[in-house]
Amino acid sequence: MKPVPDADTKPYWDGIADGELRLQRCEACGQAVFYPRAVCPHCFGRPLRWFTAAGTGQVYSYTVAHRAYGEFADQAPFTVALVDLDEGVRMLTRIVGAGSDGIAIGARVQMTVEQIGDADLPCFRPAEGPHTPQEAPEPAK
Amino acid sequence: MTTRRAAIVGVAESDVGKTPHLTVLSQQALAAQAALAEAGLTRDSVDVLFTAGAWSWAPTMTLAEYLGLQLTYTDSTNIGGSSFEAHAGHAAAAIEAGLIDVALITYGSTQRTSRSRNSPRPAELTAQFERPYGMPMPVGAYALAAMRHMHDYGTTSEDLAQVAVAARQWARLNPRAYYRDPITVEDVLASEMICEPLHKLDCCPVTDGGGAVVIAAEDRWPDVATQPVKILGHAETHTHDTIASMPDLTVTGAAQTGPAALRMADVTVDDIDVAEIYDSFTITVLLTLESLGFCKPGEARDFIAGGRIAPGGEFPLNTSGGGLSYTHPGMYGIFLLIEAVRQLRGDFAWPRQVPDAELALVHGTGGVLSSAATVILGTV
Numbered sequence: 001m002k003p004v005p006d007a008d009t010k011p012y013w014d015g016i017a018d019g020e021l022r023l024q025r026c027e028a029c030g031q032a033v034f035y036p037r038a039v040c041p042h043c044f045g046r047p048l049r050w051f052t053a054a055g056t057g058q059v060y061s062y063t064v065a066h067r068a069y070g071e072f073a074d075q076a077p078f079t080v081a082l083v084d085l086d087e088g089v090r091m092l093t094r095i096v097g098a099g100s101d102g103i104a105i106g107a108r109v110q111m112t113v114e115q116i117g118d119a120d121l122p123c124f125r126p127a128e129g130p131h132t133p134q135e136a137p138e139p140a141k
Numbered sequence: 142m143t144t145r146r147a148a149i150v151g152v153a154e155s156d157v158g159k160t161p162h163l164t165v166l167s168q169q170a171l172a173a174q175a176a177l178a179e180a181g182l183t184r185d186s187v188d189v190l191f192t193a194g195a196w197s198w199a200p201t202m203t204l205a206e207y208l209g210l211q212l213t214y215t216d217s218t219n220i221g222g223s224s225f226e227a228h229a230g231h232a233a234a235a236i237e238a239g240l241i242d243v244a245l246i247t248y249g250s251t252q253r254t255s256r257s258r259n260s261p262r263p264a265e266l267t268a269q270f271e272r273p274y275g276m277p278m279p280v281g282a283y284a285l286a287a288m289r290h291m292h293d294y295g296t297t298s299e300d301l302a303q304v305a306v307a308a309r310q311w312a313r314l315n316p317r318a319y320y321r322d323p324i325t326v327e328d329v330l331a332s333e334m335i336c337e338p339l340h341k342l343d344c345c346p347v348t349d350g351g352g353a354v355v356i357a358a359e360d361r362w363p364d365v366a367t368q369p370v371k372i373l374g375h376a377e378t379h380t381h382d383t384i385a386s387m388p389d390l391t392v393t394g395a396a397q398t399g400p401a402a403l404r405m406a407d408v409t410v411d412d413i414d415v416a417e418i419y420d421s422f423t424i425t426v427l428l429t430l431e432s433l434g435f436c437k438p439g440e441a442r443d444f445i446a447g448g449r450i451a452p453g454g455e456f457p458l459n460t461s462g463g464g465l466s467y468t469h470p471g472m473y474g475i476f477l478l479i480e481a482v483r484q485l486r487g488d489f490a491w492p493r494q495v496p497d498a499e500l501a502l503v504h505g506t507g508g509v510l511s512s513a514a515t516v517i518l519g520t521v
Contacts, residue, residue: 003269063284072275
C-alpha cells in the first residue's frame with residue numbers, strides 16, 4: 001500500500017527515497033515534530049524546519065502480527081513496533097533483521113529503508129556493534 | 142440553581158449476532174421503536190437523534206429521514222465505540238440547558254453479514270504513516286499496549302485471559318450472547334495467536350447488531366412507563382487518533398473522564414455497584430480499570446483475580462457477557478448503556494441480576510484507545 005504524499009509530507013517521503021529520515025523541528029519551542037505538519041503540535045508555533053534525523057532510537061513496544069489482511073496477508077508473521085527516536089518523537093514502523101530471538105522493548109534500533117509490498121518505507125533493525133546505552137528522551141506530551 | 146435532570150427512560154436492542162434480514166437502517170428503526178415503546182413515548186416527542194457509523198457521509202441526516210423525524214437539535218459526534226456515552230452526556234447537557242426534552246440514541250451495524258470490517262482504506266493524511274505497514278487494526282494497536290503493560294508491570298497472558306473467562310461466564314446467563322460455551326484460561330492461551338500477545342479469545346467477535354436508548358428531561362418522567370435511570374455524571378475526551386501519538390500506552394483517557402464523571406455525580410469508585418466497561422480486547426479492561434482509578438497502575442491483574450469480576454463476584458463487570466462474548470458490532474458502546482440501565486432497574490433474575498444495584502459506571506473506549514467517555518447512572 002503506497003503512502004499518499006501531500007504538501008505537508010512530500011519532503012519526508014523524498015527523504016526516504018534518498019535513504020534519509022527527515023523530521024521537522026519547531027523554531028518556536030525547539031522540539032522535534034513527527035508526523036510532518038504546518039503548525040507545531042507541542043506549542044502551536046511555527047515555522048517548522050526540516051532536518052535529517054540520526055535514524056536511531058529504541059523500541060517502546062512491539063507486536064508480532066500472525067494474521068494480516070488484504071495485500072499484507074501473505075507477509076505474516078511480521079513485527080510492528082513503536083520506536084522512540086533519539087530526537088524525542090515516536091513512530092510506527094516494522095522491525096526487520098531481528099533474527100529468531102525477535103526484538104525486545106528497550107532494544108536499540110537503527111533506520112533502514114525496506115520494501116513492504118509496493119512501498120519503500122522507513123523500517124528499523126537492531127543497532128549494530130557496541131554502543132553506549134542511553135536514555136531516549138520522553139516524547140513530549 | 143436547580144439543575145434540570147436527565148434520565149434514560151427506554152432501552153432496546155435489535156436482533157444481534159448475524160442478521161442478514163436487517164439493514165443498518167432497519168436495525169436502528171426497530172430498536173428505536175422498541176425503546177420508545179418501552180418508555181411510553183411517541184416518535185414525535187423526539188427532539189434530537191444521535192447515531193454514529195461509517196455507512197453514510199451524514200448518518201444522522203440519513204437515519205432521521207428514514208425514521209421520519211423532524212428535529213430541533215442536532216449532534217453528529219463520532220468518536221468510535223464510545224460515541225454513545227458521549228451522546229448520553231450531550232443529551233443530558235442539552236436537557237440541562239433547556240434546549241431539548243427527549244433524545245434518541247441509536248446504533249446499527251451489519252459488519253458480520255457484509256464482512257465490511259477489513260476493507261482497505263487509502264494511506265493518506267495521517268494514515269500514510271500507519272497503514273502502509275500493514276498492522277491489523279485495531280487489534281495491532283491494542284497488542285502494542287498489552288505488550289507495554291506486560292513489560293512495565295509484569296502482567297501475563299493468564300491475567301488477560303481472566304477477563305475473557307469472566308465475560309464468558311456472564312454470557313452463559315444471557316440467551317442473546319453470541320458465544321455461550323464455557324472457556325478456561327487454557328482455552329484462551331491455546332486459541333490462535335492474532336497479534337502478540339493477544340490470542341483470538343482476547344479479541345471481541347465481529348457481529349451484527351443495533352440498539353437504542355431514549356433519554357428524557359425530568360418534566361417527562363411522570364409520563365414514562367419505566368423507572369427513570371438518572372444520568373448523574375458524564376465526561377469525555379480523546380487523546381490521540383493514531384496509536385503512535387498515544388502519550389503512554391498504559392494510561393487511557395479514562396484517567397481524565399472517570400474522575401470528572403464521578404465528581405459530577407458526587408460519588409467515588411467505592412460507591413459503584415456495577416460496572417459496564419468497554420471490552421474490545423481483554424487488555425482494554427485492565428487499562429481502563431486502572432485509568433478510572435478502581436486500582437493503581439499495574440494492579441488490575443490483582444483487582445480482577447479470584448473471580449472478582451465473574452458472576453457472584455465482589456465487582457460485577459460486563460454483566461451481559463460484554464463485547465468479548467455477548468456482541469460486538471463494531472461500535473459496542475450503546476450496549477454498555479442498555480445493560481447498565483437494565484441492571485439498575487432490576488430487570489433480571491439472580492444470578493444475572495446484581496443484587497441491589499443502585500449506581501453504575503459505564504465507560505466507552507473508541508478507536509485505538511483513542512476516545513474515552515464515562516457516564517454515571519443511578520436510581521438513587
